[in-house]
Amino acid sequence: MSGAPAIVVIYAAASVVLVALAVRALVARTDVLACIIALNVLGAAVFLLLVALARRAPDGAPDPVPHTLVLTGIVVAVSLTGLAVALLRRLHDETGSTDLDGEGGER
Amino acid sequence: MSAAVGLTALIPLFGACAAFVLGPRGARAAGLLTAAVTTGLCVAVAAHVAAEGPLRTDVGGWAPPLGIALRVDGLSAAMLLMGAVVGAGTSVYAGAWFAADDRPWRGREAFWPLWLALWAALNALFVSADVFNVYVALELLTVAAVSLVVLEGGAEAIRGALRYLLAALLGALAVLLGVALLYGAYGTLDVALLAQRVEPGWATAVAAAAILMGVGLKAAMFPLHAWLPSAHANAQAPVSALLSTLVVTACWYLALRLTIEVFAPATGDGAAIALGVLGALAVVVASLVAARQRSLKLLIAYSTVAQVGYLFVAVPIVLGDPDAAAGTGAALQAVSHALAKAGMFLAAGGVLIAVGHDRMSGLRGLAAELPLLGFAFGLAGVTLLGLPPSGGFSAKFLLAQSAVEQGRAVWAVVLVAGGLLAAGYVFAVLAATVRAPRAPLRLRPVPRTLQVTAFALAAASIALGFAGEAAIDLLRAGAPFKGAVR
Amino acid sequence: MPAETIDILLAATLCLIAWRLLGDRDHVRAATLFIAFGLLLAIAWVRLDAPDVAVAEAAIGAGVTGLLFLDAAGRLRPRGDGRRRERPISGGRIVAGTAAALACAVGLTGAILALPGVTDGLRPLVAENVPRSGVEHPVTAVLLAFRAWDTLLEVAVLLVGIAGILAIRREWAVSMRARRAPDPLLATFARAAAPVLVLAAGYLLWLGSTGPGGAFQAGALLGALMLLLALAGVAGPARVPAAVQRAALGAGTGVFALVALGTAITDGTMLALPSGAAYELILTIETAVAVSVGAALGALVLAARPRRTGTAAPEGEEA
Numbered sequence: 001m002s003g004a005p006a007i008v009v010i011y012a013a014a015s016v017v018l019v020a021l022a023v024r025a026l027v028a029r030t031d032v033l034a035c036i037i038a039l040n041v042l043g044a045a046v047f048l049l050l051v052a053l054a055r056r057a058p059d060g061a062p063d064p065v066p067h068t069l070v071l072t073g074i075v076v077a078v079s080l081t082g083l084a085v086a087l088l089r090r091l092h093d094e095t096g097s098t099d100l101d102g103e104g105g106e107r
Numbered sequence: 108m109s110a111a112v113g114l115t116a117l118i119p120l121f122g123a124c125a126a127f128v129l130g131p132r133g134a135r136a137a138g139l140l141t142a143a144v145t146t147g148l149c150v151a152v153a154a155h156v157a158a159e160g161p162l163r164t165d166v167g168g169w170a171p172p173l174g175i176a177l178r179v180d181g182l183s184a185a186m187l188l189m190g191a192v193v194g195a196g197t198s199v200y201a202g203a204w205f206a207a208d209d210r211p212w213r214g215r216e217a218f219w220p221l222w223l224a225l226w227a228a229l230n231a232l233f234v235s236a237d238v239f240n241v242y243v244a245l246e247l248l249t250v251a252a253v254s255l256v257v258l259e260g261g262a263e264a265i266r267g268a269l270r271y272l273l274a275a276l277l278g279a280l281a282v283l284l285g286v287a288l289l290y291g292a293y294g295t296l297d298v299a300l301l302a303q304r305v306e307p308g309w310a311t312a313v314a315a316a317a318i319l320m321g322v323g324l325k326a327a328m329f330p331l332h333a334w335l336p337s338a339h340a341n342a343q344a345p346v347s348a349l350l351s352t353l354v355v356t357a358c359w360y361l362a363l364r365l366t367i368e369v370f371a372p373a374t375g376d377g378a379a380i381a382l383g384v385l386g387a388l389a390v391v392v393a394s395l396v397a398a399r400q401r402s403l404k405l406l407i408a409y410s411t412v413a414q415v416g417y418l419f420v421a422v423p424i425v426l427g428d429p430d431a432a433a434g435t436g437a438a439l440q441a442v443s444h445a446l447a448k449a450g451m452f453l454a455a456g457g458v459l460i461a462v463g464h465d466r467m468s469g470l471r472g473l474a475a476e477l478p479l480l481g482f483a484f485g486l487a488g489v490t491l492l493g494l495p496p497s498g499g500f501s502a503k504f505l506l507a508q509s510a511v512e513q514g515r516a517v518w519a520v521v522l523v524a525g526g527l528l529a530a531g532y533v534f535a536v537l538a539a540t541v542r543a544p545r546a547p548l549r550l551r552p553v554p555r556t557l558q559v560t561a562f563a564l565a566a567a568s569i570a571l572g573f574a575g576e577a578a579i580d581l582l583r584a585g586a587p588f589k590g591a592v593r
Numbered sequence: 594m595p596a597e598t599i600d601i602l603l604a605a606t607l608c609l610i611a612w613r614l615l616g617d618r619d620h621v622r623a624a625t626l627f628i629a630f631g632l633l634l635a636i637a638w639v640r641l642d643a644p645d646v647a648v649a650e651a652a653i654g655a656g657v658t659g660l661l662f663l664d665a666a667g668r669l670r671p672r673g674d675g676r677r678r679e680r681p682i683s684g685g686r687i688v689a690g691t692a693a694a695l696a697c698a699v700g701l702t703g704a705i706l707a708l709p710g711v712t713d714g715l716r717p718l719v720a721e722n723v724p725r726s727g728v729e730h731p732v733t734a735v736l737l738a739f740r741a742w743d744t745l746l747e748v749a750v751l752l753v754g755i756a757g758i759l760a761i762r763r764e765w766a767v768s769m770r771a772r773r774a775p776d777p778l779l780a781t782f783a784r785a786a787a788p789v790l791v792l793a794a795g796y797l798l799w800l801g802s803t804g805p806g807g808a809f810q811a812g813a814l815l816g817a818l819m820l821l822l823a824l825a826g827v828a829g830p831a832r833v834p835a836a837v838q839r840a841a842l843g844a845g846t847g848v849f850a851l852v853a854l855g856t857a858i859t860d861g862t863m864l865a866l867p868s869g870a871a872y873e874l875i876l877t878i879e880t881a882v883a884v885s886v887g888a889a890l891g892a893l894v895l896a897a898r899p900r901r902t903g904t905a906a907p908e909g910e911e912a
Contacts, residue, residue, distance in 0.1 A: 004710035006597045011641065014604035016701045018611055019284075020694035025615035026277070027690035028682050032269065033620055033665055037627060039276050040658060041611050044634055046284050049705075051641045053291040056712050062642040063714030064731040066290065068740060069239055070646050071732070072747045073283065074654050075809060075886075076246045079754030081658055082893040083250060084272050085665045086758040087257065089897060091265045092669050100266050113742070113853070113863035120749055121850040127756055128843040130765055130836060166742040167864040173718050174739045217760035224753045231746060243746045250750055254757025284701075291708045294715065313704035 004056055011052035018045035032098050036084045043077045109164040111152050112177045115187060116231035119145045123223035131216045135202060138219030142198035145226060149191035153184040153581070161585030171297035176236040180585025181431070182438060185578070186233040186360055189442045193352050193449045194226055196564045200453050201345040203556035207460070217258060218345075225251035225349065232357050236298045238286045238318075241361060245282060245325065249275040252354050255346045256338050267338035274324050274334040281321030288314035289369075298368055307373045315370040315378055319362055326358035328382070328419055329389035332412045339411065340404040340465075344456025347404065351411040351452060352445035359418045359441065363425065367588060371426055383423040383518060389416025390525040398531035402465050403455050406532055407448070413529065414444045414491065417503075420521050424506050425588055427513045434588040435579045436505030443498025443568045447490035450565030454483040457557045461550040470536065472544035479558040481540045486565040488533035493526040498571025505575075600640055607633055620666030627662055631655020644805040645732045652813035657890050664897045727871025728802040736807065737875045741864045745853060748845045748882055751889045755842055758896045766835030767892045776825060783825035790818040798883050802872065808845075808879035812886025819891030842892065845885025849878050 001009065022042035026035055047070040054066035092098050122141025126134040156162060161180040165171070179187065201222070205215030228247035235241050253275065256268040286296065292310040293301055305311055320331070327335040335355075339347045362382065370378045390413050397409035421437035428434060455465075457480045462469035474481035490499035503526065507519035571578075607630065614626035631654045638647035719731050719739070726738035736744050759765060794814040801807025822828045852874055857863040866874050 001706055001708055001710040007600050007641065008710075010597065010600045010604050011637065012705050014607055016698055016705065017608045019701055020698040021608070021611050021615055023697050024687075024690040024694035027693050028686045029615075030682070030686075031618075032273070033662070033669065034615075034623070035273055037623055037662060038615055039273070039280065040627070041615060041630070042277075042280050043283075044630070044654070046280055046287055047646075048634070048637065049284070050287045050290075051638060051643050051646060053287065053708070054643070054714060055641050056710065057714070057716060058711055060642075061716060063716040064719055064735050065296075065715045065740075066287075067643045067646050067732050068735040068743075069286075069290075070643070071649055071736065071809060072239075072243060072743055074646070074649050075747055076243065076750050078653050078658050078661075078890075078893065079250060079751045080246065080272070080276055081661055082896075083253060083754050083757050083761075084269070084276070085661045085897060086761045087253075087265055087269050087272065088665060088669060090257075090761050091262065091269065094262045094265065098669055100269060110857040110861050110863060114857055117850060117853055117857070117863065120745075120846070121854060123749070124752065124843045124846045124850060127752065128836075128839045128847070130839060164862060166862070167738060167866070168862050169722070169739045172715060173722060175742050216765060217756065220756050221753065221760065224749060224756075227749070228746075239740075240743055240746070243743050243750070247746055247750045247753060250753045250757055254753065254760050257757075257761050288704050288708070290714075291705075294712060309703040309707040310705075313700045316700070 005060070008052050008055050011048055015045045015049040015052065018042070018048065032088055032100060036081060036088070040077060040081060043073065047073055108152075108155055109162050111148060111155075112162050112164050112179050112234050113166060115145065115148050115152060115234060116227045118148060118227075119223040119230065120227035123220045123227060126223060127220035134216040134219040135205075138223060139198060139202055141223055142195060142226075145230075146191045146195040149187040149230070152179055153188045153191075156181065156184040156584050157577075157581045171237070172295035172300055175240050176297055176299070177234045178236045178585070179234055180587045181582035182360070182364070182434065182587040183233045184581060184584065185438045185442060186357070187230060189356065189445050190226065190229050190233070190353055192567060193349070193445050193564065196560045197345050197348050197449060197453070198222070200348075200456075200557055200560040203554045204343070204345055204456065207554060218255070221251050221255050221258075222349065225255065225354070229353055229357050232361065237296050238289060238298060238301070238365075239296045242279065242282050242286055245279050245322075245358075245361075248354060248357070249279060249325075252350055255350070256342045258343055258346060260341055260343070263337065264341040267334075267341045270334040271338040274331070278321040278324030281317045281324070285314040285316075285318035285321065288317070298365075302368045302372065305369055305373045311370070311373040315366075315374055318365060319370075319378060319382070322358045322361045322365075323382075323385075326355045326362060327412055327415055328359075328362075329385050329392065329412065329416060332389065332393070332415075335412055336405055336408040339408040339452075340402065344452055344459065347408070347455075348449040348452035351408065352449045355411065355415050356418070356441050356445055359415060362419070363422055363437065364587075366422060367426060376423065376426065379423040379426040382419045386416040386419025386422070387521045389413060390420065390521060391528065394525065394528035394531060398535055400532070401467055403458065403467055403470065403536070404452070404465055406467070406536065407451050407455060410451075410491065410529070410532055411448060413525070414448065417444070417522065417525060420518055420525075421506055424510045424513070424515070424518050427515065428509050428588060431579060431583045431586075431588055432505055433509035435575075435582045436502045436509065438582055439498055439505065439571065439575075439578055440502035443490050443502055443571045446564050446568035446571065447487035447497075447499065450483045450561050450563075450568065451487045453557065453561035453564065454480045454487070457553045457561060460553050460557070463551070467535065467539050470539035471542045472540075472548050474540040476548055476550055477553060477558065479562045480553070483558075483561040483565040484536055484540060486562075486569050488537055490565075490568040492529050492533055493522075496572040497569045498574075499568070501572045501575050600637075603633065603637055603640065607637065620669070621663065624659060624662035624666045628655050628659035631659060645807065645810070648805065648810045649813065652810070652817070653890065656813070657816070657893060660894050661897060664894070725868065727866060727868070727875050730802060730804055730807075732805070733801045733807050733875075737878065738866070738871070744882075745846070745849045745864075748849055748885065751886065752842060752846045755889050755892050755896075758893070762896060766833075766838045767895050768831055779825040780827050783821045783827045787818060787822065790814060790821075794818070794883065794887070798879055799876075801879065802876070808882040809886055811879075811883040813890060815883060815887025816890030819887060820894055823891065823895055838888070838892075841888040842885055845882035848881035852878055
């Protein structure tokens with residue numbers, strides 16, 4: 001990424017850190033709600049990368065396409081998160097706990 | 108006719124919206140009507156492609172890289188057809204399945220908008236030539252599929268749905284990350300343009316790994332398959348049929364497509380061989396686990412993991428084939444598995460109604476009492492084993508032949524060995540159906556519609572074995588595997 | 594240099610908050626930190642010249658998502674046996690997690706470093722074609738003209754998500770246990786604010802054709818209004834017939850799909866808007882989408898509340 005504006009490098013680096021943190025939480029935590037939150041942070045990290053990469057023009061004007069992609073991504077993410085929380089809620093209503101039978105996380 | 112390409116996804120989408128708004132009164136009617144129209148449309152598009160070659164259209168008239176291109180070549184047409192046949196059969200089955208229960212909220216109204224949305228997502232995937240469009244369609248697929256798993260299910264269904272959702276969400280984000288890297292590297296989201304611009308390097312390699320892991324998760328590729336058995340086993344029968352056939356196959360289709368067109372030019376054989384090895388592992392491990400299951404639906408679900416393994420074994424074979432023979436084999440494998448597996452799950456649903464439980468012991472004596480269901484299991488089993496004259500046999504034959512011609516006979520060995528391993532669980536099912544029951548059976552009546560559709564889909568998988576020539580002709584359209592020539 | 598310092602501080606704070614919230618065993622605290630994370634992210638979007646994304650992030654990414662998490666955190670405490678909390682995180686999982694994280698970090702860094710550092714992306718092509726799109730704002734043009742097919746599918750995702758949530762709740766419309774008595778102050782405020790918010794949403798919608806704004810941002814505002822009215826006890830979902838609720842939810846997808854169908858039939862190409870009517874059609878689609886997004890966001894949050902169960906006396910309920 002030679003010659004990239006500083007702001008791009010800063011936020012791209014932040015997105016890498018956020019991806020790492022989210023992945024670590026996803027693997028380590030067994031609680032379902034914690035995993036859903038971690039997935040949202042992961043999503044935010046990917047969005048951050050996209051919008052940062054949109055800022056690489058020499059004159060500083062942003063590329064609108066990644067902005068649109070992120071806008072779409074935000075709406076999609078909230079729909080899926082809403083579904084996940086509703087599922088969790090129903091599981092809790094039926095069984096009194098949010099245990100996935102000893103398997104938390106994505107598996 | 109090029110407008111019809113987008114309509115294959117738009118019509119079910121519109122139907123889903125209508126079924127949702129209409130609510131309890133009109134959902135089923137809207138659902139069946141839309142299913143009929145969509146089936147006809149997909150068949151028409153496929154027939155057109157077979158006769159006159161591939162179709163292409165730019166949505167809104169905006170050409171890539173600015174806009175989104177849709178295209179139907181031989182492979183897409185085959186996938187559309189698969190969706191049409193399995194979709195039509197399962198829709199008819201579902202119409203009767205949900206009507207068979209009078210409890211107030213049985214989920215029947217919710218089935219139709221969710222299923223139609225699923226179909227829209229599938230078709231959008233099959234015709235899309237834009238990687239971000241693929242991501243959005245995958246997310247639509249996920250919302251619909253997860254919601255379908257929960258329909259009138261108990262705690263186990265909810266757990267299965269949650270595991271599925273978490274895995275699918277992770278997969279989708281992995282795909283998005285890959286898309287971000289591809290756009291960052293090459294400045295376009297269009298598959299054709301990416302294929303031209305792609306070059307070996309870190310960016311492409313990591314993007315490939317991320318995207319393949321993402322779709323692999325959704326396709327239940329080994330070892331990312333752990334969510335599938337509980338999700339498919341605990342869903343209602345028509346839902347299991349749709350998920351185990353159309354959804355996992357669509358994700359495999361994406362892996363194949365992107366590997367051949369975008370990744371292979373940059374990463375060479377590596378990606379394809381990795382997929383093949385994972386597929387081989389799936390065939391071995393999942394077949395053995397399936398044979399040990401006491402629950403019918405779990406057995407069928409593990410069989411799906413094994414059969415998807417075959418599909419991934421096919422990827423390196425297809426990559427090395429200059430002609431469409433191996434590609435036809437792969438497509439035949441996908442479609443015949445879809446038909447057979449749908450028949451199996453639908454038949455299992457019939458068994459559940461008849462006997463009231465899911466254990467293998469409930470199958471005893473079924474061949475005599477419910478012959479249509481018994482035949483459904485039998486024919487589907489023949490296809491899964493890859494015995495002639497089924498579609499499964501033609502598929503494995505084409506693939507094995509191509510593998511040997513390329514000097515990669517090891518894949519052929521895997522295919523044959525897999526067929527033998529499948530015998531483990533197929534015979535477990537068939538043997539149970541012909542064994543005499545311990546006590547006189549008291550079976551509840553199973554509606555004719557359910558029996559006939561299950562049988563019809565399983566029989567179609569056999570009929571596919573006779574369609575070899577036509578299949579090769581169809582799959583040559585648009586040279587979908589030309590990226591394979593190296 | 595000062596400009597970059599702000600960004601470095603912001604990026605570091607984002608990472609710090611994420612570290613804190615991802616490891617937090619207390620879900621309420623994690624949810625609150627997540628809202629803070631989202632708001633900081635919105636500022637990052639502003640720093641990166643992405644105002645459209647900033648508004649959507651603040652309202653939807655931080656607001657609605659944060660509300661969902663807070664609600665879940667508050668209600669999903671284990672019933673009965675208090676010992677059934679999350680098992681202590683085993684050392685093995687932490688090692689595996691750290692290994693996976695490092696692998697991702699290394700891979701991703703290598704990939705990013707290999708990307709071109711300076712590029713215009715698709716900006717020139719977009720700028721060239723915006724005049725022909727029917728609107729003036731590039732992001733709106735991409736969203737509703739060039740890549741409208743993505744947007745149609747995205748609106749469908751929102752609709753199907755709500756349908757799924759309703760299916761999970763085993764009901765076909767959003768019902769919600771009413772507050773015991775509407776808070777008079779909040780109710781008066783809600784009633785006064787309602788027309789203002791509707792106007793503001795309309796303005797934001799109309800603004801989208803020439804500047805940052807548009808359907809999703811307006812929809813977020815409408816969703817906030819819906820929540821305000823419902824939580825203040827002024828007008829809850831129970832007052833809106835189920836069919837009307839579903840119609841509002843489906844309007845965005847329905848109108849969008851209708852336009853797509855119409856253009857496919859008349860023009861032979863899906864979503865090819867005739868140049869004379871492009872602006873009007875886009876505005877119509879955006880209005881329907883805004884209504885649906887508002888209804889959906891409201892439904893997302895309200896559907897997390899307990900169901901209305903006949904005439905059972907409601908227990909005390911937090912807002």
